[in-house]
Amino acid sequence: MRSILTIAGKELRGYFVSPIAYVVLTGFLLLGGWFFYNLLARFNFILGMYSAMRNPEALAQVNLNQWVVEPLLHNLSVVLVILVPMITMRSFAEEKRAGTYELLMTSPIRTGEILAGKFLGAAVFLLIMVGLAAGFGALLWFYGNPGPELPVMAAGFGGLFLIALTFAAVGMCCSAFTENQIIAAVSGLVACLMLYVIGWPADTAGEPAGNVLRYLSITEHFAELVKGVVDTADLGYFGLVMALALFITHWTVESLRWR
């Protein structure tokens, strides 16, 4: 456990010592702020329009959850597709390039511990990132009248964290294959984006294939959480993808021992 925390601490420190953490956080919050501002402006506009039209039924349909929080979360998840691989690209590629991989691999610490430490470090960073973005939700809750439904919003931001963790696992996996950070970032981005869009042909693909594609699509499961529906099947999906990506990473790192 101590070695896992040692590695996690080193990773986390590494993010904040290099400019990467600040660039990524700034970019994420900047885009998030832009989305938030625009969604809120549109919400206000529609609210104003409906009340001018004296249409109480339509007015009752407009709420912060559906009109601001949901689209905000979906937009942020797209940003994560791009940013998370940037965070994880260093994890193994940089160690290999700098030669510190030799230190790690000849120290009395198991591959699983290295992996767990690196994942934990990334997870804490992503928690900070999603936590800061949850500030947008907090603003709505403080100033909204009526505010958004808190449990639904919590499920949504929880889902955003889960999607970030899943992308981190996939990104780390891509980083384990190469010693080039750019290749790690690009392949991670492609893999995450693939998870994002794999469900697109689901509607036209016919019964069994369509269902499979729909199940594989990360957006399908994320959308449920964003709506506030916390289903173990969706949570299981995130767990499964993460476990699979981490397993492949472990296998790739270990394979050095018998190649």
Added chain:
Amino acid sequence: MIEVTRLTKRYGDLVAVDDVSFRVDEGQILGFLGPNGAGKTSTMRMITGFRPPTSGTVRIGGHDTVTESMEVRRRIGYLPESPPLYLDMTVTGYLRFVGRLKGIARSQLSDAMERTISVCGLADVCDRILGHLSKGYRQRVGLAQALIHNPPVLVLDEPTIGLDPRQIIEIRQLIRQLAGNRTVILSTHILPEVSQVCERVVIINDGRVAVDGMLAELTRHRSLEEVFLQAVSRETAPRGGADASAADDA
């Protein structure tokens, strides 16, 4: 202490290390010589367990590097060809990280760090960032990293490469000081280094052991240069190629 038995490493068709066997007794300093590309680094990587052998075994204090990897790793301090440094860390921060990684107990960590810092002469640069240190100091930090858990076996891959003459002398002195009851394998292609530091010599050429013996006996009638050149030319002469020209340089 170190037993290398019929060690072979192939990368595809290339045979980097070919049926190498030797042993190093406890407390010995072994000079591991060979021209560039002779398979020194490959052998050292297999000794430390970083890379697996294609065939053959390495045992450190009776533990196999492949099947008892953790036991071996606890006993070895390894300085790779380029010191494995995180350039954004300070010297103390780095040594603390490595100390934890090597499993030094919390209560003993600061003692271990102090001891290593004083042995390696790093007291003046403790708070400096590794990336800002000169090559000589980086090499020392690399050595400190290998020493911090006080391992009985040290594997040093070209520890003086790229240093200026004064730094070379300092590092050599340091290695001699360190030896004591430690077993050391020191790879190099600088011959005077071996004469000054080592008791035993293994010369490999083209992946095979060409000479294995005590320095005093080998150099009784000839200089180490002659021993080396003869060992290296014997095998490369019919093949020619890169190794032969590297031997000429040496």
